Amino acid sequence: MARKRWVMVVDTRQCVACKACVLACKAENDVPDGYCRDWVVEEVHGEYPILHAENRSERCNHCTRAPCVGACPTGASHFFDGRVVLVTHDKCTGCKACIASCPYDARFVHPEGYVDKCTFCMHRVQRGDEPACVSICPTGTLRFGDANDAQSEVAALLRTRTWKVNHPETGVEPNVFFLT
């Protein structure tokens, strides 16, 4: 059996930027006030009258070539099952090398001192649930699953729809995909 590769697929055509994903994450993961592990970007570009609007629910990209894991001096940032990037709080010295190495600025220093970020809600996924943001999304914008499982919904979406990733030029092979 192929190893798991957890990915998130965000349908930018369905997202209405309601930010329920942000609130669900904060509630589920006890994210302190003033901080967020995921966020919504609303972007309008073009030239009037030909305009294009896009809403994106963004978070840590759990990159296949995660520079944060390489930069971490203690092994606190590491790959977990299915190439998910996690931080072991006790091992983290708060040196912030991982924050500097992240091209997506997806990490932050938790008020308790360790570096924090999206975990793809691995504690929920391990017991068979979806990440909190996915489970709450009212428009079905967010999908989560194993891209290495050809039968999975995310694998089908990535096969049949056009998609992009944020800043592919970084070469870090992100695992959050945006359907366009």
Added chain:
Amino acid sequence: MRPDLIELVTHKSNAHIDPTLHIWGWEIALYLFLGGLTAGLLVLPALLGRARKDKPLSPWLQWMPLVGLLFISLGMGALFLDLEHKRSVWRFYLALRPSSPMSWGAWILLAVYPAGLLLSLASLDVDRRARASRISWIGDPATRIAAWSAARVGTIRWFAVAVGAGLGLYTGLLLGTLGARLQWSTALLGPLFLTGGLSTGAAFMLLFPLDNEDAHTLLRWDLRAIAVELALIGLMVVGFASGDAPSRLAAEALLGGAWTASFWSLVVVLGLLVPLTMEALELRGRVRMSPVTPVLILIGGLALRAILLAAGQESGFRLLP
């Protein structure tokens, strides 16, 4: 940002991350500077001792590796202040991760202490070695270690050169390997910080009364280090300016952007070009040696690190389309 962008809205506002990254402040700039200075205070006395063969170094130079240990301790104190999760600091020494310059840097810092101590003891002339042995609380061990070091002075010098060079290089690679920051995304930062460290080390030593031969050798070496530093800065800027979109964005900060004035005035002119001219004149005997030149070099060395540290944090992929 893409040129046709009309509006971009996000509520993301994590402290020290948004809207501009600012995670490392004066503590890291000071640490990088003191790390480079210590590298100079290890490498140069070792090479000077080798160049002078059996003749003892100027009295002040014999103690310089120990002064370097004071500086690196101060730098490590600043580094500790910067850590956000201080109670886990010992975790640095439970791992050696080749992909992380910060990890092998932590181990290099440990090697700096024996290198500095042994080099200083091995460099002491007979009178000073006798004086060191008279310090009552370390008397006997000090005599034995000094005698042991003196017998292996050649090996200890090369050890100090290797550790010093490693320390200087690592301070640059620490930033240079963080490719997400466009301003740091160049392998030249390693040699640049090493050369800068050697230059600030020489400048610091020139602040003390040295014999003519040592002072002139240091001046000659410093002149070359400054020339190499200028060449590396030139290569870095040309590399950025002629590169791809992320590189050109990095070049902008130094060529017309926010850091242009401070970088070219403080680092290049005051910290490098003026000292280069002054030292060339001092070597030819046209100007008397004064503390002004070394002080300018030290200010320039600190400014180089502080400016690149700040400019790097401001440069990220979020600025690109």
